[in-house]
Amino acid sequence: MSPRHSVLVPVLCATLALPGLTGCGANSPSTPDTSTPMAPEAMSSPTSPDPRNTATTKPGIDLSGRTVAIDPGHNGGNASHPKEINRQVPDGRGGTKACNTTGTSTNSDYPETDFNWAVAQKLEQELDDAGAEVVMSRDDNTGVGPCVDERGTFADDADLMVSIHANGSESAQAKGFHVIVAEPGSSDAVEDDSNRLADEMSNSMADSFTPNTAYGKNAISRRPDLAGLNNASVPAVIVECGEMRNPGEAKTMESESGQQKYADALMQGIVDWY
Numbered sequence: 001m002s003p004r005h006s007v008l009v010p011v012l013c014a015t016l017a018l019p020g021l022t023g024c025g026a027n028s029p030s031t032p033d034t035s036t037p038m039a040p041e042a043m044s045s046p047t048s049p050d051p052r053n054t055a056t057t058k059p060g061i062d063l064s065g066r067t068v069a070i071d072p073g074h075n076g077g078n079a080s081h082p083k084e085i086n087r088q089v090p091d092g093r094g095g096t097k098a099c100n101t102t103g104t105s106t107n108s109d110y111p112e113t114d115f116n117w118a119v120a121q122k123l124e125q126e127l128d129d130a131g132a133e134v135v136m137s138r139d140d141n142t143g144v145g146p147c148v149d150e151r152g153t154f155a156d157d158a159d160l161m162v163s164i165h166a167n168g169s170e171s172a173q174a175k176g177f178h179v180i181v182a183e184p185g186s187s188d189a190v191e192d193d194s195n196r197l198a199d200e201m202s203n204s205m206a207d208s209f210t211p212n213t214a215y216g217k218n219a220i221s222r223r224p225d226l227a228g229l230n231n232a233s234v235p236a237v238i239v240e241c242g243e244m245r246n247p248g249e250a251k252t253m254e255s256e257s258g259q260q261k262y263a264d265a266l267m268q269g270i271v272d273w274y
């Protein structure tokens, strides 16, 4: 997996002293091990802080042992490959739909795929900092696809899947985020946990952003037609982070600080779901 992950546990151990973590040098004083005395330099020293401790890890967040799947919607190469992305693939409900789409953009032509990718990378970093394994549906923002059916199945080994998008309503008055969940789900258990994930995402997003309740109560939309969600075997939601044609929201989406704010809200929703 990512080399960043391999250095994470010592960082967490040194900074958070999390309960339940073992192997972090927290020897029990009641059971001293006299057979292998520890060299002083091998023990953690408060006077020599690890420079890696400047990471953005938030104290108290420990997702070690968890696996989170992130799907940054669309892809940077989709627009120049219409034949591939218009190819029909299974929609998870017995029909077909196009492999993928190009996504929307702001009025200044900032593409949705760039926004989705930027937020996904920041979220990946936050999850990695918290000790989680992260599975991504795509490795860069220059390729084509993957198709929507694969955007459900790539996450089979994960605890949950979050698909990141932004919406492109024609009206510049449209404002706010909404969360989409499959209905019906692929099984009762997945449907229940997906609904809970939608609730947590909506709540955490609403702490920082406007909920667009035109899509449903608590800005949660239930749809049978989205192949990524239909094909997911784990709890899954799509978060439409905002409206790209809304000038105010476009400004936030185009800024790095705004993208970080979206990633923070998604991270909180994931933590709350666990």
Ligand SMILES: [Zn+2]
Residues within 6 Å of the ligand: 073, 074, 103, 104, 112, 165, 166
């Ligand atoms: Zn999209």
